Structures are given as C-alpha cells and as structure tokens.
Amino acid sequence: MTKTPTPSEIFKDRLKAARETREMKQSELAEKAGLPPSSIAHFESGNRKPSFDNLRRLATALEVTTDYLLGRVDDPGLAEAGDPLYRDIGKLTGRDREIAKDFLEMLAKKAGAKKK
Numbered sequence: 001m002t003k004t005p006t007p008s009e010i011f012k013d014r015l016k017a018a019r020e021t022r023e024m025k026q027s028e029l030a031e032k033a034g035l036p037p038s039s040i041a042h043f044e045s046g047n048r049k050p051s052f053d054n055l056r057r058l059a060t061a062l063e064v065t066t067d068y069l070l071g072r073v074d075d076p077g078l079a080e081a082g083d084p085l086y087r088d089i090g091k092l093t094g095r096d097r098e099i100a101k102d103f104l105e106m107l108a109k110k111a112g113a114k115k116k
Helices: 007-021 026-033 037-045 052-062 066-070 094-115
Strands: none
Touching: 007 037, 007 052, 007 066, 026 037, 026 052, 052 066
C-alpha cells in the first residue's frame, strides 16, 4: 500500500522543484521573496512551515500558484490555464520567462502603437 504524501511533504517538494525549474539558488529565491536564505532551507527540508504571508511571497517570487505549492493542483500555472498563451509557462526557466515577458511587452507596445 502506497503512503499518500502529507501536505507538508508536498509543499517542501514542490517548493524545491519550482525553485529548480526557475534555475534559482535558495539565496536568490530568498532575496526575491524578501525572506532570509535560512528560511528557504528550512522550508525545503520540512523543518519549518511558512506563514500565509510567506507562502504568498514564495508563490509570487516563483510565479506559481499557492495551490500548486500546497498540492491542491498539479499544474504550477493553473491560474492562467484558461489562456492557451500560458499553457507551458510553468515549465520555463527563470531566464526564459524573462525573455518571454520582454517579448510580450514588446508586442503589446507594438499593438498599442498601431491603435494610435
């Protein structure tokens, strides 16, 4: 019989996986989330659990949903799932996300200029 992982086990695994997908070090995530680097290490090891505020900061810094980090959904970007443009965004590295963001901003400016 397979043991179902607890929400705490899911969280620590998802946090680490999301950070690694974004190719971030623990210290980089800590800085982006406004937390001490030791907090990230404690969260990923399962020694501590984040407050609601810190959970939200982590999700924002990693650009995933809190539901993903808590194991309620399996898709890190499910909040954007209604728009096909965002279907695979959760699989991109942090650098690739920045490139995509810059490209989309450029297209939006171009479209805005055409309307004038």
